[in-house]
Amino acid sequence: MADKRDYYEVLGLSKSATDTEIKKAYRTLAKKYHPDLNKSADAPEKFKEVQEAYEVLSDPQKKSLYDQYGFAGVDPQQGAGGYGGFEGFSNFGGFGDLNDIFESFMGGMGGSSRHTRNTGPRKGDDRLVTMQIDFMEAIHGTTKTINLSVDEQCPDCLGSGARSKDDIKICDTCHGTGRVLRQQQTMFGMMQSESACPECHGTGKKITKFCSKCKGKGYLTKKIAVDVTIPAGIQSGQQLRIAGKGERSTNGGPNGDLYVEIYVRDDKNFVRDGNDILIEVPLSIADATLGCTVDVPTVYGDVSLNIPAGTQPGQKLRLRSKGVKDPRTGMQGDQYVIVKIIIPSSVSREEKQLYEQLRDIEKKQKKSVFEKFKKAFK
Numbered sequence: 001m002a003d004k005r006d007y008y009e010v011l012g013l014s015k016s017a018t019d020t021e022i023k024k025a026y027r028t029l030a031k032k033y034h035p036d037l038n039k040s041a042d043a044p045e046k047f048k049e050v051q052e053a054y055e056v057l058s059d060p061q062k063k064s065l066y067d068q069y070g071f072a073g074v075d076p077q078q079g080a081g082g083y084g085g086f087e088g089f090s091n092f093g094g095f096g097d098l099n100d101i102f103e104s105f106m107g108g109m110g111g112s113s114r115h116t117r118n119t120g121p122r123k124g125d126d127r128l129v130t131m132q133i134d135f136m137e138a139i140h141g142t143t144k145t146i147n148l149s150v151d152e153q154c155p156d157c158l159g160s161g162a163r164s165k166d167d168i169k170i171c172d173t174c175h176g177t178g179r180v181l182r183q184q185q186t187m188f189g190m191m192q193s194e195s196a197c198p199e200c201h202g203t204g205k206k207i208t209k210f211c212s213k214c215k216g217k218g219y220l221t222k223k224i225a226v227d228v229t230i231p232a233g234i235q236s237g238q239q240l241r242i243a244g245k246g247e248r249s250t251n252g253g254p255n256g257d258l259y260v261e262i263y264v265r266d267d268k269n270f271v272r273d274g275n276d277i278l279i280e281v282p283l284s285i286a287d288a289t290l291g292c293t294v295d296v297p298t299v300y301g302d303v304s305l306n307i308p309a310g311t312q313p314g315q316k317l318r319l320r321s322k323g324v325k326d327p328r329t330g331m332q333g334d335q336y337v338i339v340k341i342i343i344p345s346s347v348s349r350e351e352k353q354l355y356e357q358l359r360d361i362e363k364k365q366k367k368s369v370f371e372k373f374k375k376a377f378k
Helices: 007-011 019-033 043-057 060-073 089-094 098-110 135-140 285-290 349-365
Strands: 127-133 142-153 168-170 179-186 189-196 205-207 219-230 239-242 258-264 271-273 276-284 292-296 303-307 316-319 335-342
Touching (some): 007 019, 276 292, 303 316
Parallel strands (some): 127 258
16 A cells, blocks of 8 residues: 555545535546546546545545545455554454454444444445537537446346345345344454345345346346437536436445536637637727727627727627526626737838828827827826
Protein backbone atom coordinates (compact mmCIF):
# COMPACT_ATOMS: atom_id res chain seq x y z
CA MET A 1 0.00 0.00 0.00
CA ALA A 2 3.06 2.29 0.07
CA ASP A 3 2.41 3.56 -3.44
CA LYS A 4 -1.17 4.58 -2.69
CA ARG A 5 -2.02 8.17 -1.85
CA ASP A 6 -4.42 9.04 0.93
CA TYR A 7 -7.95 9.26 -0.48
CA TYR A 8 -8.53 12.69 1.05
CA GLU A 9 -5.28 13.88 -0.51
CA VAL A 10 -6.39 12.52 -3.91
CA LEU A 11 -9.58 14.62 -3.77
CA GLY A 12 -7.82 17.60 -2.19
CA LEU A 13 -10.01 17.50 0.94
CA SER A 14 -9.65 17.41 4.69
CA LYS A 15 -11.07 14.60 6.82
CA SER A 16 -13.86 16.92 7.94
CA ALA A 17 -15.18 17.29 4.38
CA THR A 18 -18.95 16.99 3.99
CA ASP A 19 -20.74 14.69 1.53
CA THR A 20 -21.46 17.70 -0.68
CA GLU A 21 -17.79 18.74 -0.71
CA ILE A 22 -16.70 15.18 -1.53
CA LYS A 23 -19.13 14.97 -4.46
CA LYS A 24 -18.12 18.41 -5.76
CA ALA A 25 -14.40 17.57 -5.61
CA TYR A 26 -15.00 14.26 -7.38
CA ARG A 27 -16.97 15.83 -10.23
CA THR A 28 -14.31 18.50 -10.75
CA LEU A 29 -11.40 16.03 -10.82
CA ALA A 30 -13.28 13.41 -12.85
CA LYS A 31 -13.88 16.01 -15.53
CA LYS A 32 -10.25 17.17 -15.33
CA TYR A 33 -8.71 13.72 -15.76
CA HIS A 34 -11.32 11.91 -17.86
CA PRO A 35 -9.42 10.20 -20.71
CA ASP A 36 -11.92 11.52 -23.26
CA LEU A 37 -11.13 15.09 -22.22
CA ASN A 38 -7.52 14.88 -21.03
CA LYS A 39 -5.00 13.36 -23.42
CA SER A 40 -2.09 13.38 -20.93
CA ALA A 41 -0.31 10.06 -20.52
CA ASP A 42 -1.05 9.93 -16.78
CA ALA A 43 -4.73 10.99 -17.10
CA PRO A 44 -6.20 7.43 -17.10
CA GLU A 45 -4.27 6.50 -13.95
CA LYS A 46 -5.28 9.71 -12.17
CA PHE A 47 -8.90 9.24 -13.25
CA LYS A 48 -8.84 5.71 -11.82
CA GLU A 49 -7.31 7.05 -8.60
CA VAL A 50 -10.07 9.67 -8.26
CA GLN A 51 -12.78 7.07 -8.93
CA GLU A 52 -11.36 4.75 -6.26
CA ALA A 53 -11.15 7.55 -3.69
CA TYR A 54 -14.73 8.65 -4.35
CA GLU A 55 -16.06 5.08 -4.19
CA VAL A 56 -14.77 4.80 -0.63
CA LEU A 57 -15.42 8.31 0.71
CA SER A 58 -18.95 8.54 -0.73
CA ASP A 59 -20.00 5.35 1.07
CA PRO A 60 -20.64 6.08 4.79
CA GLN A 61 -19.68 2.57 5.89
CA LYS A 62 -16.48 2.40 3.82
CA LYS A 63 -15.56 5.95 4.84
CA SER A 64 -15.94 5.09 8.52
CA LEU A 65 -13.68 2.03 8.16
CA TYR A 66 -11.13 4.02 6.15
CA ASP A 67 -11.08 6.84 8.71
CA GLN A 68 -10.38 4.34 11.49
CA TYR A 69 -8.09 1.80 9.85
CA GLY A 70 -6.82 3.32 6.61
CA PHE A 71 -6.52 1.14 3.51
CA ALA A 72 -6.72 -2.03 5.61
CA GLY A 73 -10.32 -1.25 6.43
CA VAL A 74 -11.45 -1.10 2.79
CA ASP A 75 -9.01 -3.23 0.79
CA PRO A 76 -10.32 -6.80 0.48
CA GLN A 77 -6.88 -8.06 -0.61
CA GLN A 78 -5.28 -6.77 2.54
CA GLY A 79 -8.12 -7.62 4.88
CA ALA A 80 -7.44 -7.31 8.61
CA GLY A 81 -3.92 -8.64 8.22
CA GLY A 82 -2.59 -5.26 7.07
CA TYR A 83 -3.86 -3.31 10.05
CA GLY A 84 -1.80 -2.50 13.08
CA GLY A 85 1.02 -4.90 12.17
CA PHE A 86 -0.95 -8.07 13.03
CA GLU A 87 0.21 -10.06 10.03
CA GLY A 88 -1.99 -13.06 9.35
CA PHE A 89 -4.67 -11.85 11.78
CA SER A 90 -7.37 -12.22 9.12
CA ASN A 91 -7.19 -16.00 9.48
CA PHE A 92 -6.75 -16.05 13.23
CA GLY A 93 -9.35 -18.15 15.00
CA GLY A 94 -11.25 -18.85 11.78
CA PHE A 95 -12.62 -15.31 11.36
CA GLY A 96 -13.38 -14.60 7.71
CA ASP A 97 -13.07 -10.82 7.35
CA LEU A 98 -12.64 -7.54 9.16
CA ASN A 99 -16.34 -7.15 9.91
CA ASP A 100 -16.43 -10.62 11.47
CA ILE A 101 -13.55 -9.67 13.77
CA PHE A 102 -15.32 -6.52 14.93
CA GLU A 103 -18.55 -8.43 15.44
CA SER A 104 -16.72 -11.17 17.33
CA PHE A 105 -15.37 -8.73 19.87
CA MET A 106 -18.76 -7.08 20.27
CA GLY A 107 -20.50 -10.44 20.47
CA GLY A 108 -17.99 -11.75 22.98
CA MET A 109 -18.48 -8.79 25.28
CA GLY A 110 -22.23 -9.14 25.48
CA GLY A 111 -22.59 -12.86 24.96
CA SER A 112 -24.48 -12.50 21.68
CA SER A 113 -24.42 -10.48 18.50
CA ARG A 114 -27.25 -8.17 17.56
CA HIS A 115 -26.20 -7.86 13.93
CA THR A 116 -29.03 -8.48 11.51
CA ARG A 117 -28.90 -8.83 7.76
CA ASN A 118 -31.44 -7.69 5.22
CA THR A 119 -32.12 -10.72 3.04
CA GLY A 120 -34.84 -9.00 0.99
CA PRO A 121 -34.51 -7.47 -2.49
CA ARG A 122 -32.14 -4.51 -2.72
CA LYS A 123 -31.70 -2.01 -5.53
CA GLY A 124 -28.44 -2.19 -7.47
CA ASP A 125 -25.80 0.54 -7.50
CA ASP A 126 -26.05 3.47 -9.88
CA ARG A 127 -23.66 3.81 -12.81
CA LEU A 128 -22.07 6.99 -14.21
CA VAL A 129 -20.92 7.51 -17.80
CA THR A 130 -19.80 10.67 -19.59
CA MET A 131 -20.84 11.94 -23.00
CA GLN A 132 -19.45 14.75 -25.17
CA ILE A 133 -21.78 16.75 -27.42
CA ASP A 134 -21.31 19.73 -29.74
CA PHE A 135 -22.20 23.28 -28.73
CA MET A 136 -25.17 23.50 -31.10
CA GLU A 137 -26.48 20.11 -29.94
CA ALA A 138 -26.60 21.49 -26.41
CA ILE A 139 -28.44 24.60 -27.57
CA HIS A 140 -31.09 22.85 -29.67
CA GLY A 141 -31.22 19.41 -28.05
CA THR A 142 -30.53 16.07 -29.69
CA THR A 143 -30.76 12.30 -29.26
CA LYS A 144 -27.65 10.15 -28.83
CA THR A 145 -27.31 6.39 -28.70
CA ILE A 146 -24.94 4.69 -26.28
CA ASN A 147 -24.05 0.99 -26.20
CA LEU A 148 -24.06 -0.71 -22.82
CA SER A 149 -23.51 -4.10 -21.29
CA VAL A 150 -26.16 -4.56 -18.61
CA ASP A 151 -27.35 -7.36 -16.36
CA GLU A 152 -31.11 -7.56 -16.74
CA GLN A 153 -33.50 -9.56 -14.60
CA CYS A 154 -34.16 -13.01 -16.00
CA PRO A 155 -37.66 -12.99 -17.53
CA ASP A 156 -38.27 -16.65 -16.68
CA CYS A 157 -37.51 -16.64 -12.94
CA LEU A 158 -37.95 -12.88 -12.35
CA GLY A 159 -34.59 -12.73 -10.63
CA SER A 160 -35.09 -15.56 -8.15
CA GLY A 161 -32.71 -17.96 -9.92
CA ALA A 162 -35.15 -20.83 -9.29
CA ARG A 163 -37.13 -22.85 -11.80
CA SER A 164 -40.35 -22.11 -9.87
CA LYS A 165 -41.44 -20.68 -6.51
CA ASP A 166 -41.72 -24.20 -5.13
CA ASP A 167 -38.00 -24.68 -5.76
CA ILE A 168 -37.08 -21.94 -3.25
CA LYS A 169 -36.71 -23.24 0.30
CA ILE A 170 -35.68 -21.63 3.56
CA CYS A 171 -32.06 -22.39 4.31
CA ASP A 172 -31.78 -25.18 6.91
CA THR A 173 -28.47 -23.88 8.23
CA CYS A 174 -29.47 -20.30 9.12
CA HIS A 175 -33.27 -20.81 9.17
CA GLY A 176 -33.79 -17.92 6.76
CA THR A 177 -31.81 -15.28 8.64
CA GLY A 178 -28.81 -15.35 6.30
CA ARG A 179 -26.44 -15.28 9.32
CA VAL A 180 -24.85 -17.92 11.51
CA LEU A 181 -23.33 -17.68 14.99
CA ARG A 182 -20.08 -19.36 15.94
CA GLN A 183 -18.30 -19.72 19.25
CA GLN A 184 -14.56 -20.23 19.48
CA GLN A 185 -11.94 -20.30 22.16
CA THR A 186 -9.25 -17.68 21.50
CA MET A 187 -6.48 -15.98 23.44
CA PHE A 188 -9.10 -13.42 24.47
CA GLY A 189 -11.41 -16.07 25.87
CA MET A 190 -14.61 -17.48 24.41
CA MET A 191 -15.62 -15.34 21.45
CA GLN A 192 -18.89 -15.37 19.56
CA SER A 193 -18.96 -14.29 15.93
CA GLU A 194 -21.71 -13.74 13.44
CA SER A 195 -21.09 -14.11 9.70
CA ALA A 196 -22.87 -14.76 6.44
CA CYS A 197 -24.31 -18.23 6.18
CA PRO A 198 -21.88 -20.40 4.15
CA GLU A 199 -24.73 -22.47 2.77
CA CYS A 200 -26.95 -19.73 1.29
CA HIS A 201 -24.30 -16.97 1.18
CA GLY A 202 -26.46 -14.66 3.25
CA THR A 203 -29.68 -14.86 1.24
CA GLY A 204 -31.57 -16.98 3.77
CA LYS A 205 -32.85 -19.13 0.90
CA LYS A 206 -31.80 -22.31 -0.81
CA ILE A 207 -32.68 -23.17 -4.40
CA THR A 208 -33.32 -26.85 -5.06
CA LYS A 209 -33.72 -26.54 -8.85
CA PHE A 210 -32.14 -23.71 -10.84
CA CYS A 211 -33.76 -21.71 -13.63
CA SER A 212 -32.72 -23.25 -16.96
CA LYS A 213 -32.44 -19.87 -18.69
CA CYS A 214 -30.12 -18.01 -16.29
CA LYS A 215 -28.61 -21.11 -14.62
CA GLY A 216 -29.54 -19.82 -11.17
CA LYS A 217 -27.92 -16.39 -11.49
CA GLY A 218 -31.23 -14.53 -11.65
CA TYR A 219 -30.02 -12.23 -14.43
CA LEU A 220 -28.88 -12.25 -18.05
CA THR A 221 -26.03 -10.14 -19.39
CA LYS A 222 -27.04 -8.29 -22.53
CA LYS A 223 -25.53 -5.73 -24.89
CA ILE A 224 -28.12 -3.04 -25.54
CA ALA A 225 -28.38 0.32 -27.31
CA VAL A 226 -29.96 3.09 -25.22
CA ASP A 227 -31.31 6.29 -26.77
CA VAL A 228 -30.50 9.32 -24.61
CA THR A 229 -32.73 12.34 -25.17
CA ILE A 230 -30.69 15.47 -24.49
CA PRO A 231 -32.92 18.48 -23.80
CA ALA A 232 -32.30 21.86 -25.44
CA GLY A 233 -30.31 24.20 -23.19
CA ILE A 234 -28.36 21.57 -21.25
CA GLN A 235 -25.01 22.69 -19.79
CA SER A 236 -21.70 20.97 -19.14
CA GLY A 237 -21.70 18.98 -15.90
CA GLN A 238 -25.44 18.33 -15.85
CA GLN A 239 -26.57 14.72 -15.57
CA LEU A 240 -29.40 12.80 -17.18
CA ARG A 241 -30.96 9.82 -15.38
CA ILE A 242 -32.00 6.65 -17.18
CA ALA A 243 -33.88 4.36 -14.82
CA GLY A 244 -32.97 0.70 -14.50
CA LYS A 245 -29.79 0.71 -16.59
CA GLY A 246 -27.31 0.71 -13.70
CA GLU A 247 -25.70 -2.18 -11.84
CA ARG A 248 -27.70 -5.30 -11.11
CA SER A 249 -29.55 -5.76 -7.84
CA THR A 250 -29.28 -8.39 -5.15
CA ASN A 251 -31.97 -10.85 -4.15
CA GLY A 252 -34.22 -9.98 -7.09
CA GLY A 253 -34.43 -6.23 -6.53
CA PRO A 254 -34.46 -3.59 -9.30
CA ASN A 255 -31.34 -2.50 -11.14
CA GLY A 256 -29.71 0.78 -10.23
CA ASP A 257 -29.96 3.80 -12.51
CA LEU A 258 -27.64 5.09 -15.22
CA TYR A 259 -26.48 8.70 -14.98
CA VAL A 260 -25.11 10.33 -18.13
CA GLU A 261 -22.92 13.37 -17.39
CA ILE A 262 -22.79 15.81 -20.30
CA TYR A 263 -19.71 17.72 -21.48
CA VAL A 264 -20.27 20.39 -24.14
CA ARG A 265 -17.50 21.14 -26.64
CA ASP A 266 -16.53 24.79 -27.18
CA ASP A 267 -17.66 26.65 -30.30
CA LYS A 268 -15.24 28.71 -32.38
CA ASN A 269 -17.58 31.75 -32.49
CA PHE A 270 -20.10 31.56 -29.68
CA VAL A 271 -19.47 31.61 -25.93
CA ARG A 272 -22.19 30.67 -23.46
CA ASP A 273 -22.65 32.66 -20.23
CA GLY A 274 -25.51 31.05 -18.32
CA ASN A 275 -28.46 31.42 -20.69
CA ASP A 276 -26.86 34.28 -22.63
CA ILE A 277 -24.71 33.97 -25.74
CA LEU A 278 -21.67 36.16 -26.43
CA ILE A 279 -20.12 36.76 -29.84
CA GLU A 280 -17.40 39.14 -30.98
CA VAL A 281 -18.10 40.98 -34.27
CA PRO A 282 -15.36 42.87 -36.17
CA LEU A 283 -16.09 46.40 -37.45
CA SER A 284 -14.05 48.88 -39.45
CA ILE A 285 -13.29 52.33 -38.04
CA ALA A 286 -15.60 53.87 -40.63
CA ASP A 287 -18.55 51.60 -39.78
CA ALA A 288 -18.11 52.15 -36.04
CA THR A 289 -17.82 55.93 -36.53
CA LEU A 290 -20.64 56.47 -39.03
CA GLY A 291 -22.89 53.58 -38.01
CA CYS A 292 -24.15 50.77 -40.25
CA THR A 293 -26.26 47.62 -40.46
CA VAL A 294 -24.56 44.23 -40.31
CA ASP A 295 -25.72 40.61 -40.47
CA VAL A 296 -24.80 38.96 -37.17
CA PRO A 297 -24.71 35.17 -36.63
CA THR A 298 -26.88 33.79 -33.82
CA VAL A 299 -27.48 30.21 -32.72
CA TYR A 300 -30.78 30.45 -34.61
CA GLY A 301 -29.40 31.96 -37.84
CA ASP A 302 -28.24 35.38 -39.05
CA VAL A 303 -30.11 38.55 -38.03
CA SER A 304 -29.66 42.22 -39.00
CA LEU A 305 -28.23 44.49 -36.31
CA ASN A 306 -28.08 48.29 -36.43
CA ILE A 307 -24.71 49.61 -35.29
CA PRO A 308 -25.22 53.16 -33.98
CA ALA A 309 -22.82 55.92 -35.01
CA GLY A 310 -19.96 56.40 -32.58
CA THR A 311 -19.90 52.79 -31.36
CA GLN A 312 -16.85 52.20 -29.16
CA PRO A 313 -14.46 49.19 -29.03
CA GLY A 314 -15.72 46.53 -26.62
CA GLN A 315 -19.24 47.97 -26.55
CA LYS A 316 -21.99 45.38 -26.06
CA LEU A 317 -25.14 45.43 -28.16
CA ARG A 318 -28.06 43.21 -27.12
CA LEU A 319 -30.19 40.96 -29.31
CA ARG A 320 -33.20 40.09 -27.16
CA SER A 321 -34.33 36.46 -26.88
CA LYS A 322 -31.48 35.17 -29.06
CA GLY A 323 -29.87 33.29 -26.21
CA VAL A 324 -30.55 29.84 -24.71
CA LYS A 325 -33.95 28.69 -23.53
CA ASP A 326 -33.65 27.44 -19.96
CA PRO A 327 -34.88 23.80 -19.92
CA ARG A 328 -36.30 24.19 -16.40
CA THR A 329 -37.91 27.65 -16.40
CA GLY A 330 -38.48 28.18 -20.13
CA MET A 331 -36.94 31.67 -19.86
CA GLN A 332 -35.06 32.79 -22.98
CA GLY A 333 -31.64 34.37 -22.68
CA ASP A 334 -30.19 37.13 -24.88
CA GLN A 335 -27.26 37.37 -27.26
CA TYR A 336 -24.68 40.08 -26.69
CA VAL A 337 -22.64 41.35 -29.63
CA ILE A 338 -19.23 42.63 -28.53
CA VAL A 339 -17.79 45.16 -30.99
CA LYS A 340 -14.18 44.66 -32.03
CA ILE A 341 -12.71 47.59 -34.00
CA ILE A 342 -10.25 46.39 -36.64
CA ILE A 343 -7.28 48.66 -37.37
CA PRO A 344 -6.00 47.97 -40.88
CA SER A 345 -2.36 46.92 -41.05
CA SER A 346 -2.05 48.31 -44.58
CA VAL A 347 -4.12 50.77 -46.65
CA SER A 348 -4.44 51.69 -50.31
CA ARG A 349 -3.16 55.02 -51.69
CA GLU A 350 -6.69 56.41 -51.81
CA GLU A 351 -7.40 55.32 -48.23
CA LYS A 352 -4.14 56.86 -47.07
CA GLN A 353 -5.06 60.19 -48.65
CA LEU A 354 -8.43 60.16 -46.90
CA TYR A 355 -6.85 59.36 -43.52
CA GLU A 356 -4.36 62.23 -44.05
CA GLN A 357 -7.21 64.62 -44.84
CA LEU A 358 -8.96 63.53 -41.66
CA ARG A 359 -5.80 64.09 -39.64
CA ASP A 360 -5.40 67.59 -41.14
CA ILE A 361 -8.95 68.44 -40.10
CA GLU A 362 -8.21 67.28 -36.54
CA LYS A 363 -5.04 69.38 -36.42
CA LYS A 364 -6.95 72.51 -37.43
CA GLN A 365 -9.31 72.00 -34.48
CA LYS A 366 -6.30 72.37 -32.13
CA LYS A 367 -7.83 70.11 -29.45
CA SER A 368 -5.76 68.29 -26.89
CA VAL A 369 -5.79 64.50 -26.89
CA PHE A 370 -8.07 64.54 -23.83
CA GLU A 371 -10.53 66.88 -25.54
CA LYS A 372 -10.66 64.80 -28.72
CA PHE A 373 -11.32 61.55 -26.88
CA LYS A 374 -13.03 62.79 -23.73
CA LYS A 375 -15.82 60.22 -24.13
CA ALA A 376 -13.28 57.44 -23.88
CA PHE A 377 -12.05 58.74 -20.50
CA LYS A 378 -15.46 59.01 -18.86
